[in-house]
Amino acid sequence: MKVQIVEVGPRDGLQNEKEHVSTAAKIQLIDKLVAAGLHRVEASSFVNPKWIPQLADAEEVLKGITWSSDVTYSALVPNVRGMERAKASGLTEIALFMSASETHNKKNINKTMEETFPVLREVAREALALGMRVRGYVSTVFGCPYEGAVPIDNSRRVTHELLEMGVFEVSLGDTIGVATPKQVREVMEKIVxxxxxxxxxxxxxxxxxxxxxxxxxxxxxxxxxxxxxxGGLGGCPYAPGAAGNISTEDLVYMLNGMDWDTGVNLERLLEAGAFIQEELGRELPSKVLKAHLAAVKA
Incomplete structure (x- = not known):
C-alpha cells in the first residue's frame, strides 16, 4: 500500500521564517530531502518577492539544486508572470492557490473568489499549453480565521472549478489547524x-x-x-507561536508503523531535519526529530 508525500517545507515552511535563510541552506535542504527518497518537492514560490521576501531567491535556489530525473520539483505561482518565471527556471509543475472562504481569499490574494477564478484559469491554460502540470491548493477548507466554519459546498465548488481548469490534483487544506478526524471524514467523503x-x-x-x-x-x-x-516548519500566521504544517518525519514514522509504503528513508530524512534545525538555530516542532536528537545526545 503506497502513500505519496509532497514535501512543502522549502516553500510553505520557510516562507514563514522571520530570520533570513541563506540560498545555500535552501539548496542543501532540498538536496537532502531528495536524498531521503522524497519524489515530490515544492521548492519555492514565484509570488512577488515584496509579499514573501523569504523566497525572493527562487531562481537562484532552482539553479543551485542537484536536479534528479525521478523527482518532480514545483513552485507556487499567483499569476502568468509567476508561471513564466517558474518555466524559465526549469520547472515542469506549478501550484495555484485560493481559499474556500471569501474573507480569507480577499486578505490573502486581494480578490474575491469570483475574481480569482478567471486569473487562475488563465494561468492554468498557459501552463498546460507549455506542457506543465498544474496542482491546486484550496485553503481554509475546515475553518477560516475570519469567518469560522466554512460551508462544504464552498470547498466542493472551488475543487470542481480547479479540476475543470485542468488541474491534476487538488490539495485540501486545514490552513489554521482546526480540523478534527470526524470533520475530515465528513468533508472528504462529500468531496470524494x-x-x-x-x-x-x-x-x-x-x-x-x-x-x-x-x-x-x-x-x-x-x-x-x-x-x-x-521538521514541522511553517508556523501558522493566524495562531502565533503554534505549530504549523505536520512534520514529514512524524508522518513517515506513523505511516511506516501502519505498513504504508512512502519510499522515504527515515534516517536520511532525520538528517535533513537536523540540518535545517541547526541552520535556523531553534528547536523545530517535529516530535520524531526531537526524540531522535535526544537519543543521539544520550
Missing part, C-alpha cells in the same frame, strides 16, 4: 463523491495537535497523497 480520490490530497496543520489523526481519517476515506513539512 464529486471526484476520484487519486485527484485529491490532504494538507493538514498541527496547530491544535490533530494533524496526524486527520491524516489517518483521510486515509480511511481513500486519500493517498499528503503534504508535509520537514
Amino acid at each position: 463523491k464529486d471526484t476520484a480520490t487519486e485527484r485529491l490530497a490532504g494538507h493538514f496543520h498541527d496547530t491544535r495537535g490533530t494533524g496526524l489523526a486527520n491524516v489517518a481519517a483521510a486515509l480511511d476515506v481513500g486519500i493517498r497523497t499528503f503534504d508535509s513539512s520537514i
Whole structure:
C-alpha cells in the first residue's frame, strides 16, 4: 500500500521564517530531502518577492539544486508572470492557490473568489499549453480565521472549478489547524463523491495537535497523497507561536508503523531535519526529530 508525500517545507515552511535563510541552506535542504527518497518537492514560490521576501531567491535556489530525473520539483505561482518565471527556471509543475472562504481569499490574494477564478484559469491554460502540470491548493477548507466554519459546498465548488481548469490534483487544506478526524471524514467523503480520490490530497496543520489523526481519517476515506513539512516548519500566521504544517518525519514514522509504503528513508530524512534545525538555530516542532536528537545526545 503506497502513500505519496509532497514535501512543502522549502516553500510553505520557510516562507514563514522571520530570520533570513541563506540560498545555500535552501539548496542543501532540498538536496537532502531528495536524498531521503522524497519524489515530490515544492521548492519555492514565484509570488512577488515584496509579499514573501523569504523566497525572493527562487531562481537562484532552482539553479543551485542537484536536479534528479525521478523527482518532480514545483513552485507556487499567483499569476502568468509567476508561471513564466517558474518555466524559465526549469520547472515542469506549478501550484495555484485560493481559499474556500471569501474573507480569507480577499486578505490573502486581494480578490474575491469570483475574481480569482478567471486569473487562475488563465494561468492554468498557459501552463498546460507549455506542457506543465498544474496542482491546486484550496485553503481554509475546515475553518477560516475570519469567518469560522466554512460551508462544504464552498470547498466542493472551488475543487470542481480547479479540476475543470485542468488541474491534476487538488490539495485540501486545514490552513489554521482546526480540523478534527470526524470533520475530515465528513468533508472528504462529500468531496470524494464529486471526484476520484487519486485527484485529491490532504494538507493538514498541527496547530491544535490533530494533524496526524486527520491524516489517518483521510486515509480511511481513500486519500493517498499528503503534504508535509520537514521538521514541522511553517508556523501558522493566524495562531502565533503554534505549530504549523505536520512534520514529514512524524508522518513517515506513523505511516511506516501502519505498513504504508512512502519510499522515504527515515534516517536520511532525520538528517535533513537536523540540518535545517541547526541552520535556523531553534528547536523545530517535529516530535520524531526531537526524540531522535535526544537519543543521539544520550
